[in-house]
Amino acid sequence: xxxxxxxxxxxxxxxxxxKSRIALLLLLPGILYLMLFFLVPLVSLVxxxxxxxxxxxxxxxxxxxxxxxxxxxxxxxxxxxILRSFIYAILATIFALLFSYPLAYFIGVKARRWPLVQNLLxxxxxxxxxxxxxxxxxxxxxxxxxxxxxISGLKALSLMAPxxxxxxxxxxxxxxxxxxxxxxxxxxLYSTLERLDTRLLEAGGDLYSKPSTTFxxxxxxxxxxxxxxxxxxxFIPAAGDYINASRNFLGGSGTAMIGNVIESNFLVxxxxxxxxxxxxxxxxxILVMVTVYVKRSGTEDLL
Amino acid sequence: xxxxxxxxxxADLELVGIQKRxxxxxxxEHLDLTIPAGSFFALLGPSGCGKTTTLRLVAGLEDPTEGxxxxxxxxxxxxxPYQRQVNTVFQSYALFPHMTVLENVAFGLRRRHIAxxxxxxxxxxxxxxxxxxxxxxxxxxxxxQQQRVALARAIVNRPALLLLDxxxxxxxxxxxxxxxxxxxxxxxxxxxxxxHVTHDQEEAMTMADTVAVMNKGEIxxxxxxxxxxxLPKTAFVANFLGQSNLFTGKVTGSTSNSISVDIxxxxxxxxxxxxxxxxxxxxxxxxxxxxxLHLSAPKQSAGVNVLGPGRIIDVSFSGVSxxxxxxxxxxxxxxxxxxxxxxxxxxxxxxxxxxSWDVEHGFGLADEPAPxxxxxxxxDTATIAMQKKHALMSELEEA
Numbered sequence: 001x002x003x004x005x006x007x008x009x010x011x012x013x014x015x016x017x018x019k020s021r022i023a024l025l026l027l028l029p030g031i032l033y034l035m036l037f038f039l040v041p042l043v044s045l046v047x048x049x050x051x052x053x054x055x056x057x058x059x060x061x062x063x064x065x066x067x068x069x070x071x072x073x074x075x076x077x078x079x080x081x082i083l084r085s086f087i088y089a090i091l092a093t094i095f096a097l098l099f100s101y102p103l104a105y106f107i108g109v110k111a112r113r114w115p116l117v118q119n120l121l122x123x124x125x126x127x128x129x130x131x132x133x134x135x136x137x138x139x140x141x142x143x144x145x146x147x148x149x150x151i152s153g154l155k156a157l158s159l160m161a162p163x164x165x166x167x168x169x170x171x172x173x174x175x176x177x178x179x180x181x182x183x184x185x186x187x188x189l190y191s192t193l194e195r196l197d198t199r200l201l202e203a204g205g206d207l208y209s210k211p212s213t214t215f216x217x218x219x220x221x222x223x224x225x226x227x228x229x230x231x232x233x234x235f236i237p238a239a240g241d242y243i244n245a246s247r248n249f250l251g252g253s254g255t256a257m258i259g260n261v262i263e264s265n266f267l268v269x270x271x272x273x274x275x276x277x278x279x280x281x282x283x284x285x286i287l288v289m290v291t292v293y294v295k296r297s298g299t300e301d302l303l
Numbered sequence: 304x305x306x307x308x309x310x311x312x313x314a315d316l317e318l319v320g321i322q323k324r325x326x327x328x329x330x331x332e333h334l335d336l337t338i339p340a341g342s343f344f345a346l347l348g349p350s351g352c353g354k355t356t357t358l359r360l361v362a363g364l365e366d367p368t369e370g371x372x373x374x375x376x377x378x379x380x381x382x383x384p385y386q387r388q389v390n391t392v393f394q395s396y397a398l399f400p401h402m403t404v405l406e407n408v409a410f411g412l413r414r415r416h417i418a419x420x421x422x423x424x425x426x427x428x429x430x431x432x433x434x435x436x437x438x439x440x441x442x443x444x445x446x447x448q449q450q451r452v453a454l455a456r457a458i459v460n461r462p463a464l465l466l467l468d469x470x471x472x473x474x475x476x477x478x479x480x481x482x483x484x485x486x487x488x489x490x491x492x493x494x495x496x497x498x499h500v501t502h503d504q505e506e507a508m509t510m511a512d513t514v515a516v517m518n519k520g521e522i523x524x525x526x527x528x529x530x531x532x533x534l535p536k537t538a539f540v541a542n543f544l545g546q547s548n549l550f551t552g553k554v555t556g557s558t559s560n561s562i563s564v565d566i567x568x569x570x571x572x573x574x575x576x577x578x579x580x581x582x583x584x585x586x587x588x589x590x591x592x593x594x595x596l597h598l599s600a601p602k603q604s605a606g607v608n609v610l611g612p613g614r615i616i617d618v619s620f621s622g623v624s625x626x627x628x629x630x631x632x633x634x635x636x637x638x639x640x641x642x643x644x645x646x647x648x649x650x651x652x653x654x655x656x657x658x659s660w661d662v663e664h665g666f667g668l669a670d671e672p673a674p675x676x677x678x679x680x681x682x683d684t685a686t687i688a689m690q691k692k693h694a695l696m697s698e699l700e701e702a
Contacts, residue, residue: 202364203397205384207411207456217410221401 049276060270070277078261078278085257086285088170089239092177093185096234097227099178100185104226105219107186108193125186137176137249141167144175144250168252176244181237185230192226228297236286258282313496314375314388314463315340316361321370323356330356332520334370338498338513343490345499345511349543353520354500355394358466361498362391374464385414390457392470396449398441404428404452405437411460427459428452430489446473451482458489465490467499471506475695483510504544508532516540532590536579536669541588548637549588549668557581561662567633571608571665578667586668592640593664596627596649597657608665610634611657618652625649629656 049070051062075082103125111118128136144150144166154160166172196219204214220227242259245251251260258278266275321334331353338344346354359365361372363384371380379387390411398407405424412420428434431451433444441449450470457465467486471479487510490497501507507514508528515525516539524531524540531544541547552566562581564571573587589608595601601609613631620643627639627650639658641649650656 197397199393199395199397200399202384203391203393203399204410205364206362206389206391206393207460208385208414209410210385213414218399218401224401 045276045279048272049280051273051276060272062272067273070273071281074274074277074281077274078258081256081261082258082278082281082285084170084255085239085259085282086289088174088177088245088257089235089241091174092181092238093231093235095174095178096182096185097231100182100189100230101227104186104189104193108190109196109198112194122190125183125190129183133180134243134249137180137243140176140179141249144172165252167250168247168255170255172250172252173245173255173257176250177238177241180241180244181234184233184237188229188233189223189226192223196222224297228294231293232290236290239286240282313341313494316464316496316498317371317373317376318357318361319371319373321357321360321372322368323353323360323365324368330520331360331367334520334522336515336522336525338496340375340496341494342512343487343497343499343510345501345507345514346517347501347504347507347514347543348517349502352517354517355468357517358391358468358498358500361464362389362466363387388463389466390460390462390464391466391468392450392453392457394468394470394472396441396453398449398452398456400440400442402440403437404433404439404441404444407441407452408456408459411456415460423459424455427455430458431455431485447475447478450474454482454486458493458495461493462495464496464498467497467501469501470499471501471503479506486510508544514544516543518543534577534666535588538586538588538668538670541666541668546591546638547588548591548594549586550634551584551586553584554580554582562667564667566610569610569634571610572662573665573667574663577663577665579669580667584671586670587665588668589660589665591626591638592624592642593660594637594639594658595660596639596641597659598650598654600657601659606662607659608662609657609659610637612655613637613658615650615652615654615656618650627656629658 047064048062050064050066050068051070052065052067054061054063057063103121107118107121107125111121142148146152146165146167151160151166155162155164160166200218200222201214204218205211209217239257240259242257242263243249245255245257245260247253251257258281262275262278262282265271265278316336316338318334318336321331321336323329323331334353334357346357348354356365360367361374363379363382363386367380371378373379374387374389398404399410402410405421405428408424408427409420412423417423425434425437428437431454433448433451433455436444436448441452444452450473454470471482474482483506486497499507499511508531511528513525514528514531516523516531518539524536531540535541535544535547538547538549541549550564550566550571552564552571554562555565555570556563557575560576561572561574562578562585564573564585564587566587571587575581578585578587597611600611601607603609610631613629613634615627615629616636617626617628619626622643624640624642627641629637629639631637637658
């Protein structure tokens with residue numbers, strides 16, 4: 001799967017040919033872990049998604065069946081949410097990339113002469129992780145609330161209509177997603193840009209290439225592995241995120257994403273088959289999108 | 304600017320009053336230099352002498368603290384690297400790892416929108432005999448092949464000025480000789496101006512029309528290779544370009560065409576026109592291969608200088624010649640290269656010998672006489688060459 005993309009470095013060492021018992025032994029815990037915590041839940045999820053309500057049963061009581069219509073039903077009911085999820089996730093990924101690339105370039109390339117500045121900036125990128133994800137999102141909610149300084153300031157300056165809101169809109173959700181996933185984008189970008197050979201940029205200039213052309217022809221292709229990793233690390237969790245879009249945080253009534261729908265189906269309406277089939281759909285769409293993306297970006301060897 | 308067309312021919316390069324200071328040190332003290340169009344110019348010097356900085360100033364990769372760079376009479380000091388009709392063969396090759404060899408070579412052509420970049424790139428690759436590897440990635444090539452790609456990538460642009468930053472450094476001796484000849488013939492064929500930076504004196508002398516010896520951010524001497532070798536003006540040049548026996552003494556007399564110098568009681572005569580200083584304390588020298596070894600005291604005669612007796616302390620055989628090192632009391636060590644005209648060494652270690660040389664072969668230096676050698680022994684060319692050789696040998700053993 002695409003998780004290979006998260007590992008930096010592409011060196012492929014030829015291991016010893018000899019079959020080694022030790023290697024098998026060392027792999028065993030990992031294989032068992034995957035079986036127990038990935039394969040078994042996956043199978044159970046697929047089975048749940050095909051269940052049908054038990055006849056005469058209580059709410060939340062289901063029996064094993066092959067009710068594939070569940071999928072058609074949830075797509076019909078929640079198609080809008082599914083679409084919205086991916087649009088929000090794509091927007092957040094694009095914004096995070098646009099924000100993180102210059103940041104990572106500065107830390108990884110420009111700040112090389114001052115290792116202290118480099119380390120300080122890296123700490124600043126990681127520092128938000130020391131505070132809970134929920135707390136940070138809640139903090140943004142109060143900062144961006146209608147009574148907050150930012151929005152009331154904008155309203156005072158007539159840059160926002162007096163009756164407009166920011167929290168509860170799609171823009172606020174995309175903002176929250178972007179903010180929360182910036183470190184996931186910045187760190188892989190930094191790790192590839194940090195190894196960028198600036199002599200190649202000099203060679204580009206020597207070969208009649210303007211700085212902007214050198215950037216698109218040399219810097220971007222050479223940092224592609226970081227871009228791919230960052231995009232995957234941002235896009236996949238952002239598509240399934242249910243915190244930012246939730247009504248308790250930055251979202252509103254019209255911003256629910258697929259994660260929120262799954263949550264409410266599972267915990268509120270106890271419609272397990274619908275929640276399971278939505279999960280499977282989410283997984284399948286992400287898998288397809290990521291595969292196409294990785295293929296298009298010319299880094300198949302990351303898969 | 305640099306679009307659409309190749310340079311018609313090489314352009315001359317002029318450096319006027321160049322100074323380059325980095326925080327903490329001065330790389331180039333003061334440099335005035337004119338390199339005529341179409342010439343093969345070598346900047347020779349030990350590491351850290353400022354030769355690579357000079358090259359980077361010409362390429363536009365560094366800005367001079369003071370002074371001007373003129374290419375073909377046009378001031379380019381303020382131009383960015385991509386605006387200068389200059390290409391560099393980098394010491395690290397700097398080939399783009401994400402492109403094929405062919406795309407690397409075509410890169411400059413594409414940026415300038417020159418017609419048929421692929422055809423021209425193939426042509427350049429044929430010139431360096433690598434066309435069959437055009438589809439490979441640079442990291443799939445050996446060091447020598449990568450260097451040839453770097454050369455092709457620069458030459459294909461037909462720049463007015465081609466800068467070579469120790470481009471043959473990583474090649475083995477045979478390939479290096481071959482590439483030296485090839486470079487030279489390419490230069491003659493296309494008539495470009497080549498500026499070649501190297502610490503290899505032999506490379507500089509065999510390839511260049513003009514050699515400038517750099518030391519500590521300044522040019523010590525500039526001239527044709529033969530001229531530099533025959534008539535070094537400073538002790539640094541005398542020792543960096545080949546080897547020299549140097550003696551210091553007072554000028555005791557002079558005639559219309561020669562001066563005589565007293566070296567620990569021995570009178571040594573040097574032609575006036577081959578000496579830079581004609582009075583006071585002077586340093587004079589002679590090349591080791593100009594010395595003759597005598598097993599008995601040679602007769603004093605007008606046109607010959609004699610030193611001795613001394614004792615041979617080291618004999619080393621190198622095929623074409625044998626190197627003798629002798630110690631002469633009061634004067635110090637003298638190196639002699641004897642052609643191996645007969646089989647076996649002429650003299651054995653420990654034997655008592657005299658040396659003589661033609662007065663015409665001596666030279667006088669312009670330096671203030673210094674008590675010891677002027678630079679650390681570990682930076683001379685022979686040492687660098689030995690290190691390279693050892694590195695190569697161990698590499699071969701590993702392979």
